Amino acid sequence: MIDHSLLRPELTLDEVRAGCELAARYDVASVCVRPADVTDAVALLKGTGVLVGTVVGFPHGGTTTDGKVAETRIAVAQGAAEIDMVLNIGWLRSGLEEGVEADIRAVVEAADNATVKVILENAYLTDPQKIAGCEAAERAGAHYVKTSTGFAPGGATMEDLALMRAAVSPHVKIKAAGGVRTLDILLAMAAIGVTRFGATATAAILDDQARRSQANTGG
Template identity: 45%
Template sequence: MHFENFIDHSLLKPTATDKDIIQLCTEALHYNFYGVCIHGCHIALAKNLLKDSKVRVVSVVGFPLGAMSTKAKVNEAMDYIELGTNELDMVLNIGWLRSGNYLAVQEEIRQVKEVVGNNVLKVILETCYLTDTEIITTSKIAVGAKADFVKTSTGFGSRGASFEDVVLMKKAVGNKIKIKASGGIKDAVTAKNYIDLGVARIGTSSGVAIVTNQN
């Protein structure tokens, strides 16, 4: 299986240095990963390193908690699009969702997608904090807000992705939008199992291990 076509090679640690980002992009180029997923402060560096390649630059909005204002998320998204990021992974407002403020959650996603435009917007559900019903509800909200993907996790919650989460998300979105599994995916067997469930993208810091079949 060509895992490289699915992998967002990720480095979202707050301690990431320029040297670390250079290594990340070098690996992405070598293995022809789909994209690199980085914080906004590294977009310019990554764009420069990847400018003559097909590797996409993916950045994160409202990360990792999702609890800032809608205006802050919209402005962050706008800034990163102007800097040249190709895709954005946005953390939804988990507190609003769990309060039943579904319209506010959907409107926030809609506003961010409006500034993202034709670029890809993934909505991070942070499934570790949600019930099965909330996972299904939120996935449907993301569809209604015209997002391009739903994503399981930030990697900073109490756990990462699970097969059960993805089954629920797939049940909710069908083929209307895509699914990204992220958090704790470290080997080729696990990655293949997610892809077999219908996942279109894998977010991982273990991309090299996955494509070289290491554990």
């Protein structure tokens, strides 16, 4: 359920490679790397079952649709299986839902068969805007809606996740990111219906899960 996040701008290549090795060791769903790191991550994770994802229009969402499409095509050609795109936050706040939807749809089409997760960046949105963003993402054919980049003033909240789950059909999944640092938080969010989690505290979360499983089995 975890997308191990390797997006901080200051990460060295050695740190990115170590993060990929950690992801393989813990057998997480994916790593989410910076666009320039996709090729390395794909090579490092080949044969592990861990997918490689990257970001588009990150972190502010204000790049042109053509720019997002180009980023997406390059990433997919390099082996990225998942695309976490930031919708156009300013357009959404301006009430331009049709433009937001078209922006997302263009990325979905460029992604071909890759999974597309749409980041709303809820810290900047009202509840009606969050709902409108979720609805636009579903109409555009996105596979997930996601709370945050992790680089805004706030991250995932239980209230936002419940709102997002109610705003889309069961065909659209929910990803929480920003502040998912403990197993208890992850489990509480999973109970709402979240199925993916962007996290940097992956080892701590999964080590805690292993300890609890061992205690429950008396091992």
